[in-house]
Amino acid sequence: MKTIQLITISVLFLLLAGNTHAQQGTVTMKLNYAAAVPLGTFKDFVGNTSFRGAGGEVMYHFNNKFSLGGAAGYQDFYQRYDRALYKLNDGSDISAVVTNSLQTTPIMVKAQYNFLENSAVQPYVALGVGGNVVRYRQYLGEFADSKTSFGFAAVPEAGLFVPFRKQSSAGFNIGAAYNIMPYNYGDLKNLNSLGIKAGVSFILH
Amino acid sequence: MTEDESRIYITNHDSTVAFGSYNTFSITDSVAVVNNGKLEDKSNTALDQQFIAAIKSEMQGRGYTLVNKDQNPDLGISLSEINNTYTGVVTYPSYWDGYGGYWDPYYWGYGGYPYYGSYTGVYSVTDVALSTDMFDLKNASSTGKIKSVWSGVIRGSGIFNPSNVNSQVNALFSQSQYIQSGN
Numbered sequence: 001m002k003t004i005q006l007i008t009i010s011v012l013f014l015l016l017a018g019n020t021h022a023q024q025g026t027v028t029m030k031l032n033y034a035a036a037v038p039l040g041t042f043k044d045f046v047g048n049t050s051f052r053g054a055g056g057e058v059m060y061h062f063n064n065k066f067s068l069g070g071a072a073g074y075q076d077f078y079q080r081y082d083r084a085l086y087k088l089n090d091g092s093d094i095s096a097v098v099t100n101s102l103q104t105t106p107i108m109v110k111a112q113y114n115f116l117e118n119s120a121v122q123p124y125v126a127l128g129v130g131g132n133v134v135r136y137r138q139y140l141g142e143f144a145d146s147k148t149s150f151g152f153a154a155v156p157e158a159g160l161f162v163p164f165r166k167q168s169s170a171g172f173n174i175g176a177a178y179n180i181m182p183y184n185y186g187d188l189k190n191l192n193s194l195g196i197k198a199g200v201s202f203i204l205h
Numbered sequence: 206m207t208e209d210e211s212r213i214y215i216t217n218h219d220s221t222v223a224f225g226s227y228n229t230f231s232i233t234d235s236v237a238v239v240n241n242g243k244l245e246d247k248s249n250t251a252l253d254q255q256f257i258a259a260i261k262s263e264m265q266g267r268g269y270t271l272v273n274k275d276q277n278p279d280l281g282i283s284l285s286e287i288n289n290t291y292t293g294v295v296t297y298p299s300y301w302d303g304y305g306g307y308w309d310p311y312y313w314g315y316g317g318y319p320y321y322g323s324y325t326g327v328y329s330v331t332d333v334a335l336s337t338d339m340f341d342l343k344n345a346s347s348t349g350k351i352k353s354v355w356s357g358v359i360r361g362s363g364i365f366n367p368s369n370v371n372s373q374v375n376a377l378f379s380q381s382q383y384i385q386s387g388n
Contacts, residue, residue: 083210085380088215090217091217091220092215092216092217093215093380094214094215094216095213095214095215095376095380096213096214097206097211099206141210141211141212141213141360141361142206142211142212142361142362143213143361
């Protein structure tokens with residue numbers, strides 16, 4: 001949580017410090033591809049990196065440094081394990097092919113700050129905070145335990161934005177994100193993952 | 206997912222029991238067919254005989270001697286096919302509740318004795334399963350009860366495919382290495 005606080009404070013500080021209005025009032029839409037590497041207890045549930053993810057956001061640009069808007073994402077995690085013997089809480093032994101499947105759909109408010117706003121490559125930091133629809137399924141053989149729930153999501157992100165032309169809000173971006181998603185079910189304590197994103201943004205308005 | 210991958214094998218046992226204290230066993234001559242918690246039939250098809258033969262073979266491989274049920278076996282083993290066709294969830298304890306009705310204690314020569322213990326309790330059933338239960342008959346007279354010492358359940362697709370019988374029964378015993386005679 002310290003990371004979130006630090007980024008929030010940094011973003012607010014930079015917003016107040018921003019004094020350029022070249023892109024004031026622009027609204028952009030960004031679509032991005034996303035991969036994610038599970039971390040912590042989530043890694044024990046699904047060790048595989050997810051290459052099935054996407055995201056989208058609509059941002060209002062107060063100036064060509066700071067923008068604020070809404071973001072939504074989707075990431076699909078899946079892993080099937082070879083048959084193995086598991087010990088259940090009641091002392092029984094169960095031999096099963098275990099398949100773990102989990103999808104996260106964060107829907108967040110997002111703020112972004114771009115550095116070097118006049119340069120051809122602009123580093124940025126961003127923070128999304130909001131809710132998260134989680135679909136959990138664990139199959140023992142063909143028998144599923146499933147649960148859909150709603151949780152919290154915070155996604156600090158840093159990356160590079162490359163405008164199509166100078167001072168444009170449209171362009172390419174690549175970034176890395178730390179997906180912070182508290183969750184508590186079964187052996188899972190959270191659904192944290194390291195995200196990699198690549199996308200394109202274009203001007204809506 | 207293949208049929209083989211779809212199947213799960215659940216076993217449990219009374220951890221206080223020393224399986225080496227038993228030497229002989231007997232097994233039911235048919236399979237109880239339990240539909241929605243009620244005994245429908247005792248079935249004795251070629252497939253049922255295949256299951257029975259597979260369990261006999263596994264038990265003999267662990268050093269137990271097969272005897273007739275009237276020869277005071279130390280262990281009694283029964284087989285039940287559980288079908289739940291209605292929507293909803295039935296748990297193994299509720300399967301177990303009717304147990305005396307599926308396999309009357311009289312079958313083992315202990316008429317009127319209650320069964321007790323049950324170790325595969327957690328799984329909900331809405332489909333078909335094969336359950337096998339092992340009882341302590343050796344101490345039934347002294348305790349006045351027939352105690353369940355082991356149970357195994359097979360669930361999933363292809364359970365009643367004859368070519369899967371031996372590997373399925375073997376799976377139950379493979380994960381129950383503690384079943385070993387003192388012989």
